[in-house]
Amino acid sequence: MQWARIQTEDGTILTGVIRAGALHPRTALGASESAGDPVALDDATMLPPCVPGKFLGLWNNFHAAAAKNGLTPPDHPLYFLKSATSLAGPRDSVTIPDGIGRVIFEGELGIVIGKTCKNVTPEQAEAAILGYTCVNDITALQVLFADPSFPQWTRAKGYDGFGVIGPVIATDVNWRDLTVKVLVGGRERQSYPMSDMIMAPTDIVSKLSQDMTLHPGDIIACGTSLGARPVKAGDIVEVVIDGIGTLPVTLVAAD
Structure with a gap:
């Protein structure tokens, strides 16, 4: 099953399930x-297929990256919060501030x-997960480390449009079988x-709860x-996960 959120030609916003080329509206997500x-x-x-009250991002959660960067795997998720106004969706234009x-x-x-959860076990967390989506966690890398006294995670990742999600929420995928790819201008870069x-x-949901x-x-x-x-204004960046879909955005310069 795939959940999505759309805006109709008259401006109505609907959440529902995609089937046979159409969105079948539901009363709420899930x-x-x-x-x-x-x-x-x-x-x-x-x-964007949902409007999160909280948009959390993890750091140091892959063995290959941890090994390359000399990082020790954490016992608890290392995370930051992205701002509500960072949310963007498929085919949006994302402005890079000057x-x-x-x-x-x-x-x-x-x-x-998909369900409210607090202090849940990993087994209970399974039932709390509605599904999975693509994410492009855009980051202003130089801002992040501009002040040596304080890494600016919130600022570097919280600019308008820097949290891209979509195109759908897939409920029937096995995360272990998925591969995350990123194309820039049609060329595979990740x-x-x-x-x-x-x-x-x-485990992530259980520990965060x-x-x-x-x-x-x-x-x-x-x-x-x-x-x-790095990417620049004019680039079209696509996150692709087979089984979920393709999430494209266009980066643009500030006026």
Whole structure:
């Protein structure tokens, strides 16, 4: 099953399930109750598939990247929060603010929470996960380390549009079989297997739920591995995960 969120030609925003080229509206994300007639996807604009109350991103969650960078695998997720206004969706244009220096893409798998959970076990966390989506965790790398006294994770990753998700939330994929790829201008620039993750999604959700209550629609970006690199205004960046879809955005310069 694939969940999506669309805007119709008259401006109506709908959440529902994709089937036979149409969105079948539901009353809420993950709900089974119908909320109207199907809408052809050709007549709608795809939006981020959910609006997270919390958008969390992980650091140091892949064995290959940890080994290359001399990092010790963590016992608890190392994470940051992206701002609500960083949210962007398929085919959006993302503006690179003036004066922030190098910007990099980070193709990632995103966990989408489907049920409220707090202090859950990994087994309980399985039931709390609605599905998975593509993420492009765009980062202003020079801003991150501009002040040696304080790494600026929130600022570097919180600019408008720097948290791209979509195109859908897939509920029937096995994360162990997935490969995250990133294309820039049609050329493959990043490719790595999700099976290399240090912490499995159920462990991530369980451990994060010890720190905070997770709600339906919350996004957890699983972190990236080797291959993230700089991009510039004019680039079309696509995160591709077979079984979920292709998530393209265009980077543009500030006016």
